[in-house]
Amino acid sequence: MPVNINIADYKGKKVLVVSGDIDMYSSPVLREELMILVRNRIPVLFVDFKGVSYIDSSGIATFVEGLKAMKSYGGRLRFVGIPEGIMEIFSFSKLDKVFEIYRDIDEASA
Amino acid sequence: MPVNINIADYKGKKVLVVSGDIDMYSSPVLREELMILVRNRIPVLFVDFKGVSYIDSSGIATFVEGLKAMKSYGGRLRFVGIPEGIMEIFSFSKLDKVFEIYRDIDEASA
């Protein structure tokens, strides 16, 4: 499935809504969107994974890079709606302990 | 999609419910089911195409063979629920005039 990236607003919070396959072909597109937000020093960014059907190491690398960049200015990167199969990849990569992961935005904001 | 063939009863009528891709690999399975019914001289047989995602010339040949066999003893072969893409193939092959085609079983029985 081709990747689709949108920036949405949920109760005043910025959400990067990603769907489709994140691979070496589509991750540069994701990186670009993410880095625009990071350059503007977005304080809190949610990434909605609900529609993500696939992620490979290049997609993960993109998020690790985004996280490092955000940490440099004290920003917070929060993942929500991660499907089971994708979560399994984060856990295997020991990144479930590195990223802030929540069920949904409401849980993250509680 | 792998083919799936079931025999159902709808208001006392026998229906061959086919779903998935009918191709050179799966049409022998379809042929077998069809010919069992034909050998038993089924008077009226409905074929429900709603779930059919694909049909090629071997699938069409199977139904032409079934129709010929049924005609030999005065049986009727009736198609219902043909999806648009499949209908287009029947029309191109000029078989929309050879097979009895109805929207659904109720229409065919009216």
Add this chain to the structure above:
Amino acid sequence: MKDLVKINIPSHPKYLSLVRDVTVWMGRLNGLDEGITDNLKLAVDEACSNVIKHAYRGNTSGNIVVKYKITKKNFKVVLEDSGIKTDVESLKGRSLEDIRPGGLGIHFIKRVFDTFELDEKKKTGNRLILIKNLK
């Protein structure tokens, strides 16, 4: 030979659905509309089925190569096999008026492909060249 995708499969009908998936994938990658892609899927499937039935006489241990070469101008598919040489004269569909089982495959192929050509230069086996012109 840029942008060439090639797939080799055994001459067994169970691999036809793989060829269909690859054909649809190539159609989509190249932005063809769904109706045309569906017709290409059926046509390439029919061409492979014919190789299994006629060139290999149902022997499932042969090999079929399907090559896709897509440019702005055309969608080209080349099928190669090592089966029995095809008699060009026999490559004919039945009349559409003559209702009987079989004889539709070539109609489905020629419906979407503008060129349907057996490469006479191939020494053993067959090479079928199918080209759809894109506007």
Add this chain to the structure above:
Amino acid sequence: MKDLVKINIPSHPKYLSLVRDVTVWMGRLNGLDEGITDNLKLAVDEACSNVIKHAYRGNTSGNIVVKYKITKKNFKVVLEDSGIKTDVESLKGRSLEDIRPGGLGIHFIKRVFDTFELDEKKKTGNRLILIKNLK
């Protein structure tokens, strides 16, 4: 060489999704369960991505061959390229504790494949042999 499926693609990332589809198709045809098939899909994708990144240094006009040979005993995938020879010593993932971008691909490959072997006999280019033992 029965039951061998082979696909050739250009060394361009846009073809990775085709390789994933073919890998999933091969897993399903052979009745592997969905979890394993998903892992194979990721692993073969990572192996192809590495060929594009490292063997071809991002040059998208190279060629990658992916061969699938499946028996009751194992699911074997062989990748061939004509890129720069791989230094076996460099074929190492990063420590999973050392969080930084990159360095995960080989972990994803070795997670599902029991054999991960570079064929030293290949004169030019590379041949990577991946084997998953099936019970």
